[in-house]
Amino acid sequence: MIRTSLATGQRSLGDRATAYPLFPPLTRGCPATSTGELAYPLEVVYDYDRVDRRLFDQEPGPDLARWAPLLPPLAAPTLGEGGTPLVELEGVFVKDESRNPTWSHKDRLNRVAVSAAVAAGAPGVVVASSGNHGASAAAYAARAGLPAIVLTSADSPPAVQAFARAYGARVLSVPAERRWPLLREIVDRLGYHPVSNQTVTHTGHPFGPEGYKTIAYELFLQLGAVPAAVFAPTGYAELLFGIWKGFTELRLLGLTGSTPRMYACESAAGSPHAHALDTGAPAAIVEAGPSAAYGIAGGVGGHRGVLAVRESGGEAVRVSDQELRAAQDALAGHGLWQELSGAAGLAAYRRLGRAFDGPVVCVATSSGFKDVGVGTRTFPVTENPTLEDLR
Template sequence: MTLAVLPEVETISPELKLHCIACDATLPPTLVYRCPDCGGILEVVRQKPEGHSWLRADFVGDGITLGEGGTPLRELRPNLLHAGFSGRLLVKDETRNPSGSFKDRLVAAALSRAIALGATGIVSASSGNAGAAAACYAANAGVPAIIVCPDATPRGKLAQIVAYGAALEQVPGHYGNAFEHARQICAETGYANLTTTYLNPYGVDALRLIGQELYEQMECVGPDWIAIPTSSGPLVKGVFQGFMDRAGKVPRLIAAQSEGCAPIARAFEDGKIDVDGWENPNTIASGISDPLQAYPEEGSLTLSLVRASKGLAYAVGDVGIREAMIDLARKAGLFCEPTGAASLAAARDLFIKGTIGSSDTVVCIVTGHGFKDFAAWT
């Protein structure tokens, strides 16, 4: 494979360090993905900017960005949640990102840091959206990309990956198998791992911008609830962290999962602290079908954040997800994949159960565009 000349990327927030949330170790900001002492999850620690909010440029280099982030917050008719709901219903429309999902935010930041640290190529395990984002941004930056997907990945997502020129490898079984195969490729090639679980701390760190955006778009008055389609959970952390950065407190978060793959929701329902891996994931919401078998501690971190917000993790059935997806398209003009509609589906169930009040303000994050999975509409 011929390597392209790497683009010039300005230094991004050099005052960084990595912190292990398990053993409290501090490390320099290198291409490391787990704590070398205990194997714990790493997070970025950076100085808060003085006199202004975080900016995209604090995370993403000029040579990398494609204009990701800054997505609209739309107010919808309240009866789209339920006929008896009289509060406010809003959607954060992440389908507007360059490759069609919120994964662009993570990939742009992770790729910027990887190139700044001398990476000559990237690898990403993906259920589809992260792979499309990684392929897209690698094409723009002129670096090679290898994307590893489960063999059941929707064809629309595979088409994107191939269109951007990445090398696609498919593996049998669930997402955890793709995750392990991507790690092996990184070990063999020396490429940077841009897998968008909690594995790449620089990508996760950039998601604090989505929480900040929501806070500012809500005119500094947080909603009562934010529903978030959730796999391992970096988006939950981003919303949590962004609100903490700007407001010092967080709205109640709903980690929305599918009943066919709900390790975090199961642990919440059972009152557990630690999340166990899920056996045999089976759901139309492919973007949240990660069983967390290889890294259940990531689910445990997400669960702790949900509880800290006084929120909950909740699993909704595929029928409810499909109905929400259709209603978003036909009643709000928002064409999304099943995963993206899981947030509205969960909010609907929780309103019927009485958890969400009739006058509450609810934000649903819609994470991926409908073109990602045309088969879900047939």
């Protein structure tokens, strides 16, 4: 059984007939199909004919290397990402991604994206992120022995600022509008490998969603079936697209006969994918209002989310902060404390209120420790407590 990568190249999501070699990763989108207003991402293609189906006889444990044939080369070492449990509650299955090495789904992406940096011989990794992505990239860079630069913004929660700084990266808090230009400069002049987006509509790292595919593989093994629907918190929709791609591969390999409907669970404060789908655009940029769900409340969307929703017969669902808080409380009430953004899957499922003919999966992306306001409140001490204080 072949245990090494069967990746053969990149192809454009603007025109799937437009192909490129696997390296270098086209981190500024597809040069042939992108315009000044709209950038198209790329995806990795594989020699599927050579994939041994016994790959799916294994248990869905940690370390993405177990899926090596269906991933780009994993040149960076593992931190034990993936293999996260599925917890059933309220009639849905919650995929708890807070159980990753840096306690979010981003570790799946960064194992793959930092591997690209190592494989490309880059002298370092650079990422613009105000949250999980930056810390996760810093952790994987540290593990791989590569320097990392994290460009963050001052409005990320203080605990998350400490988190991003914990792994020894060079972290610079910069004004939001300066992040992307500086990132480009670091890429162009220092040769650092970018693991976050550089384009007008989101394209991100072409290898990134490949890491998220493994969620589909795990769900298939954990459920022993294809879910009827998957609800995923959606910022740039790399997660949503990755999971979708994984299920299409399982079908392509003849392992499954169906695919799930994919639901892009967006903060109502922005929801660029809902907007693009409403207007028939390949991707959209919208004005983003205020939201405490800072992980998914941006205004910049991308083509991946539109593809995943359209091809799967799903929808984009807008959820308010109030609905997010209710879902967050419901999850915590069953023992899972999620970041507000991380509860968007359950929030959107509840909002949609639709019955499905099969298992429903809500992806929960990240730990409650990362939320705005955590650690800013102090609580009074009861000096002479009695049982009465507990009524």
